[in-house]
Amino acid sequence: MVATALTPDPSSATTASRRLRVTEIFHSLQGESDSVGWPTVFVRLTGCPLRCVWCDTEYSFHGGEWRDIPSILDQVGGYATHHVCVTGGEPLAQKRCLPLLVALCDEGYEVSLETSGALDIGEVDPRVRRVVDFKPPGSGEVGRNLWTNVGHLGARDQVKFVLADRADYDWAVARIEEHALARRCPILFSPVHGQLEPRALAEWILADRLPVRFQMQLHKQLWGSEPGR
DSSP, rough: OOOOOOOOOSHHHHHTTTEEEEEEEEEEEESSSTTTTTTTEEEEOOOOOOOTOOSSOGGGOOOEEEEEHHHHHHHHTOOOSSSSEEEOOOOOGSTTTHHHHHHHHTTTTTEEEESSSSSSSSSSSTTEEEEEOOOGGGGGGGGGGGGGGGOOOTOOOEEEEESSSHHHHHOOOOOOOOTTTTTTTEEEEEEEETSSHHHHHHHHHHHOOSEEEOOOOOOHHHTTTTTTT
């Protein structure tokens, strides 16, 4: 499925090349990954080439505001928080995401990137923790997974599988074995909110002795689906 392209920046091409389209920048608790619970500034970039059936951030597909990197850094710095997460949408769909990540790292932040795994992560600054969300069949986007990304994963990165049912679970288990993921980085299993009973997923993991970390979305438990949380 082809997503609608971002509306061009109305300013000059030279100025546009220094900008990113930003849906929101907000301060919250990290709800996922190995940084769960840490106060974090989230920079949510606009646009995504995927259309997962359970997506909870569809409002980030369009709109947003063109921002240059210095203005983004200024707003992030105002929260006086060490952890920064660049997310979307799909943040790597904007080519200026890469220099934004570099700039955040240069400022001394602990930076993570939440990406679908459908776009190449090989050029991401190695100081960034990459959380790669490979898509199972239930997402409707399984064909978009770029498995060459596995070769770029290191011990600081994480692979995430968001699962809607037993078929998704079995698929994820097979991918862990096929790509020897447990030898590369931590693996996260999460139930789709409101679709897969968390207890069922926990019991499957325990029964199969899987080397994965079970997690639920902390922000959903605290604030539901409220944007900017």
